[in-house]
Amino acid sequence: MIELKSLCKSFDGVPAVRDLDLVVGRGEFLCLLGASGCGKSTTLRMIAGFIQPDSGSVLIDGVDVSGYGPDARPTSMVFQDYAIFPHLTVAENIEFGLKAQKLAKDERARRTEEALDLVGLTGLGGRRPNELSGGQQQRVAVARSLAIRPSVLLMDEPLSNLDAKTRIQLRTQLREIQRDTGTTIVYVTHDQEEALALGDRIAVMKDGSLEQLGSGHEIYLAPSNGYVADFVGITNWLAGEYAGGSDESWEVNVAGAVLRATPASTSSSVSPGSPVDVSVRPEDVSLSEEDAPGAGVLRGVVRDVQFLGPVVRTYVETGGSVVLVHSAQSGWSPGANVRLSIGEGAARAFRRVEGAWRPPEAAARPVVAVAAS
Amino acid sequence: MPVPSTTQQTVVPEERTERAPGSRPDWQRRSRRRLLADRITVGTLVAYVAGLLLLLVLVPTVAMLFEPDGEAWSRLAEPRVATAAKNTVVIGVASTLSATVVGFLFAYALSRPDIRGRAVLRVMALLPLISPPFVVGLAVLLLFGRRGLITHELLGLDISLLGLGGLWLVQTLAFFPMATLTLLPTLKNIGSTLEWASRDLGWTWFQTFRRVTLPLAFPTILNALLLVGMFVITDFGNPVLIGAGYQVLSVEAYVQAVGRQDFGMAAVLCVLLFVPTLILFLIQRRVLARRSAVTVSGKTGSLPPAPLPAAVRRGLLTVLGLVSVLMILIYGSILVGSFTRAWGADWSLTLNHWQTALLRGDDIRNSALFSATAAIITTISTLVAAYVVHRTRVFGRGMMDGLAVLPSAIPGTMIGISWLLTFNEPPIALTGTALILVLVMVVRAIPVGYRTAVTTINQISPSIDEAATDLGASRARVIVQIMFPLLGGAFTTSLVFGFLHAINTLSAVIFLTSPGIGLGAPTIVNLAEFGQWGAATGVAAGLMVVSFAGLAVAKLALGSRLRLYDL
Numbered sequence: 001m002i003e004l005k006s007l008c009k010s011f012d013g014v015p016a017v018r019d020l021d022l023v024v025g026r027g028e029f030l031c032l033l034g035a036s037g038c039g040k041s042t043t044l045r046m047i048a049g050f051i052q053p054d055s056g057s058v059l060i061d062g063v064d065v066s067g068y069g070p071d072a073r074p075t076s077m078v079f080q081d082y083a084i085f086p087h088l089t090v091a092e093n094i095e096f097g098l099k100a101q102k103l104a105k106d107e108r109a110r111r112t113e114e115a116l117d118l119v120g121l122t123g124l125g126g127r128r129p130n131e132l133s134g135g136q137q138q139r140v141a142v143a144r145s146l147a148i149r150p151s152v153l154l155m156d157e158p159l160s161n162l163d164a165k166t167r168i169q170l171r172t173q174l175r176e177i178q179r180d181t182g183t184t185i186v187y188v189t190h191d192q193e194e195a196l197a198l199g200d201r202i203a204v205m206k207d208g209s210l211e212q213l214g215s216g217h218e219i220y221l222a223p224s225n226g227y228v229a230d231f232v233g234i235t236n237w238l239a240g241e242y243a244g245g246s247d248e249s250w251e252v253n254v255a256g257a258v259l260r261a262t263p264a265s266t267s268s269s270v271s272p273g274s275p276v277d278v279s280v281r282p283e284d285v286s287l288s289e290e291d292a293p294g295a296g297v298l299r300g301v302v303r304d305v306q307f308l309g310p311v312v313r314t315y316v317e318t319g320g321s322v323v324l325v326h327s328a329q330s331g332w333s334p335g336a337n338v339r340l341s342i343g344e345g346a347a348r349a350f351r352r353v354e355g356a357w358r359p360p361e362a363a364a365r366p367v368v369a370v371a372a373s
Numbered sequence: 374m375p376v377p378s379t380t381q382q383t384v385v386p387e388e389r390t391e392r393a394p395g396s397r398p399d400w401q402r403r404s405r406r407r408l409l410a411d412r413i414t415v416g417t418l419v420a421y422v423a424g425l426l427l428l429l430v431l432v433p434t435v436a437m438l439f440e441p442d443g444e445a446w447s448r449l450a451e452p453r454v455a456t457a458a459k460n461t462v463v464i465g466v467a468s469t470l471s472a473t474v475v476g477f478l479f480a481y482a483l484s485r486p487d488i489r490g491r492a493v494l495r496v497m498a499l500l501p502l503i504s505p506p507f508v509v510g511l512a513v514l515l516l517f518g519r520r521g522l523i524t525h526e527l528l529g530l531d532i533s534l535l536g537l538g539g540l541w542l543v544q545t546l547a548f549f550p551m552a553t554l555t556l557l558p559t560l561k562n563i564g565s566t567l568e569w570a571s572r573d574l575g576w577t578w579f580q581t582f583r584r585v586t587l588p589l590a591f592p593t594i595l596n597a598l599l600l601v602g603m604f605v606i607t608d609f610g611n612p613v614l615i616g617a618g619y620q621v622l623s624v625e626a627y628v629q630a631v632g633r634q635d636f637g638m639a640a641v642l643c644v645l646l647f648v649p650t651l652i653l654f655l656i657q658r659r660v661l662a663r664r665s666a667v668t669v670s671g672k673t674g675s676l677p678p679a680p681l682p683a684a685v686r687r688g689l690l691t692v693l694g695l696v697s698v699l700m701i702l703i704y705g706s707i708l709v710g711s712f713t714r715a716w717g718a719d720w721s722l723t724l725n726h727w728q729t730a731l732l733r734g735d736d737i738r739n740s741a742l743f744s745a746t747a748a749i750i751t752t753i754s755t756l757v758a759a760y761v762v763h764r765t766r767v768f769g770r771g772m773m774d775g776l777a778v779l780p781s782a783i784p785g786t787m788i789g790i791s792w793l794l795t796f797n798e799p800p801i802a803l804t805g806t807a808l809i810l811v812l813v814m815v816v817r818a819i820p821v822g823y824r825t826a827v828t829t830i831n832q833i834s835p836s837i838d839e840a841a842t843d844l845g846a847s848r849a850r851v852i853v854q855i856m857f858p859l860l861g862g863a864f865t866t867s868l869v870f871g872f873l874h875a876i877n878t879l880s881a882v883i884f885l886t887s888p889g890i891g892l893g894a895p896t897i898v899n900l901a902e903f904g905q906w907g908a909a910t911g912v913a914a915g916l917m918v919v920s921f922a923g924l925a926v927a928k929l930a931l932g933s934r935l936r937l938y939d940l
Contacts, residue, residue: 045676049573070573
């Protein structure tokens with residue numbers, strides 16, 4: 001179990017991590033997700049003991065480890081560039097940490113075998129690192145870290161140097177290993193898909209602070225602010241104004257038409273006319289013929305259709321902006337006139353706050369509604 | 374619903390229209406002319422490179438091997454020779470080890486951002502690289518000699534550091550930068566990640582150093598040992614100045630050639646010195662070749678290097694601080710010596726020595742002029758050689774490559790003596806001319822220039838000249854319009870390197886200067902041998918001023934584009 005208590009760290013006066021509080025449970029797989037420079041790697045390195053926080057503390061299994069070096073902490077790191085010792089064989093790499101623990105020779109051999117089996121590299125102990133593929137090297141790194149039985153396994157973008165197929169394969173293997181060993185894992189990534197696939201919980205970070213902490217479902221379906229909605233997955237932004245409604249459902253005026261959207265926060269300070277950004281996932285938009293009965297309120301023209309295999313991506317221009325639509329299949333051709341409808345409860349509304357994160361301008365231009373034209 | 378059409382039309386290219394037989398298409402005629410022109414271009418370059426290397430490198434070396442007669446060879450058994458050989462081995466091993474250790478400490482400190490004062494350490498490691506190595510010997514003579522400032526004046530001792538001990542100190546200080554220069558890139562490249570990984574797996578700093586850093590640096594340490602070894606056993610200036618009775622092979626060969634005019638014996642001694650140097654050189658090339666196969670993974674990324682434990686940092690700084698103080702004393706004593714009336718007897722200040730140096734200004738001027746000329750010839754020749762070896766498929770490329778780097782394995786003394794033997798009489802009589810001095814400087818500078826040129830030319834992707842050829846450029850045009858501009862940076866770097874190498878060389882030129890045409894470096898040694906220390910330091914300071922000025926001019930003109938020594 002890890003507890004981070006009001007952790008702060010600056011580099012040359014530039015804050016990297018600001019007052020971070022976070023608790024990771026025993027056996028939990030936690031992903032730290034964020035864009036580069038958000039402080040996620042700095043946080044990981046403070047847990048590992050590579051860098052010392054300016055203030056705040058790190059507790060591992062209830063013990064304050066602040067001030068201890070990495071060799072004294074029950075953590076083990078898996079690096080983005082593997083950090084496999086090139087002058088040692090695979091088995092010697094795995095034994096490296098076991099020797100530091102002064103284990104007997106036969107115990108070391110047993111644990112090395114075990115670790116190799118665990119990552120599916122049985123029998124490759126005698127190989128040299130340069131005889132292995134990137135995916136295999138990273139599995140050696142995982143085996144090396146797991147062999148010393150750390151309380152916490154720390155992973156710093158371990159899959160980002162691998163090709164797409166190996167990445168997905170290793171991802172699945174990592175989940176299995178974690179389930180089998182019950183190791184607590186803190187995993188840093190900038191890839192939201194990876195975070196969704198791996199994490200029991202995801203901590204989304206921005207500018208050194210926690211934006212949202214929750215399961216993948218919560219993060220994706222109920223983002224607590226516009227930044228999280230935009231960073232995790234793909235979304236369409238519609239700019240509008242608050243028109244009324246309850247705490248559970250707002251009516252938002254999007255250029256004349258009224259959309260129903262779930263507010264991310266309560267509407268205590270919102271009043272009719274307040275600017276609101278509405279986020280709609282591409283898979284929640286459906287298209288129908290222009291004069292079909294019960295069609296949506298927004299009218300648009302299909303600009304492009306891209307077949308991506310499992311999904312067809314349709315770009316629909318409505319008024320000044322383009323809305324992305326994902327569907328299993330699409331019979332539309334560029335130029336077709338369509339109407340867009342939004343699934344029940346799928347739109348999320350975020351009150352626009354001065355100085356806070358805002359969706360990119362181009363994506364949030366008002367959409368001209370049918371009623372207005 | 375409308376379904377987008379997916380059928381695609383295959384576009385069939387139109388057939389070329391046939392020309393009437395007899396009239397060749399234009400492009401074919403042009404292509405044949407181009408082929409001929411290209412052959413002439415390449416042929417000219419090959420002839421130049423091969424001729425230069427054969428004449429300047431191969432001919433004198435081979436000629437010298439045939440100089441000694443049976444009688445001279447039989448004198449190898451003389452006790453004099455045995456003593457010189459034994460001394461060379463002893464001082465060679467001792468200085469090589471100590472210089473590499475000190476060089477490693479410097480490189481290790483320079484690779485650590487948590488070591489403060491790295492700028493000072495950098496200057497300390499740079500000084501011996503850009504000044505003549507024998508200046509260190511001269512300074513030790515002034516400081517620790519029989520009438521030395523420290524031994525005699527301050528401590529009142531009647532002993533001196535001359536001989537084995539002094540030579541060991543001097544060669545350590547003069548040659549450690551070679552090791553630093555070799556080791557620093559590797560130590561920087563080992564990568565903080567691997568060290569962090571080791572710390573993270575539970576090892577302390579010392580264990581990480583022993584189990585990760587040292588093994589990974591080992592091939593480079595070996596390389597540094599071999600390189601320093603070659604410099605140490607062929608060193609001539611320092612043993613001649615402060616060896617006192619401690620004779621080594623290079624000095625013995627000089628004594629035989631210049632003192633006794635016994636060239637057969639001198640040649641035998643040179644060969645005796647050449648054999649181990651060549652072996653070190655060949656092993657070193659092996660090590661280099663093997664090292665390129667082992668890539669050190671775990672590049673740094675954004676992870677800063679692990680900080681050193683405070684005790685280690687303090688220890689390292691203390692040792693390097695002491696070395697730095699010694700270096701400051703050494704270079705300071707040259708400067709002070711040049712203003713002191715009579716070192717060891719009359720400490721009053723004077724400008725006399727600078728006047729003498731100016732009177733001997735001819736030597737310094739010759740040094741500067743000849744070195745600059747040699748640098749230009751070397752740079753152009755080595756760039757052409759690198760192009761011929763690496764960008765054409767002509768016969769004998771391997772041979773040219775070997776000859777271009779071979780001079781770094783030939784002791785300077787041997788080059789000097791072999792040139793004296795080869796170019797003394799027709800067909801090529803050059804002795805006593807300025808040309809022979811310039812050319813011998815070229816030979817001394819060729820290996821370094823060639824390596825710089827090869828590195829740069831290999832950085833230019835072959836697809837660039839392929840693209841130019843494909844667009845219709847001839848070889849000559851590719852060389853002039855593509856290669857030259859791209860090689861611009863290497864050209865100037867090589868020029869400065871060549872200049873410094875040429876102006877600081879002593880052992881080869883000392884045999885070839887003549888009364889009319891002197892050079893700075895041999896003059897300093899001659900003056901010092903006759904105990905004229907004031908004049909010697911004056912000329913030494915003057916020579917250093919010239920090389921530093923050359924360096925400063927290049928630095929001003931090029932700024933950060935001048936990448937001389939990556940320290």
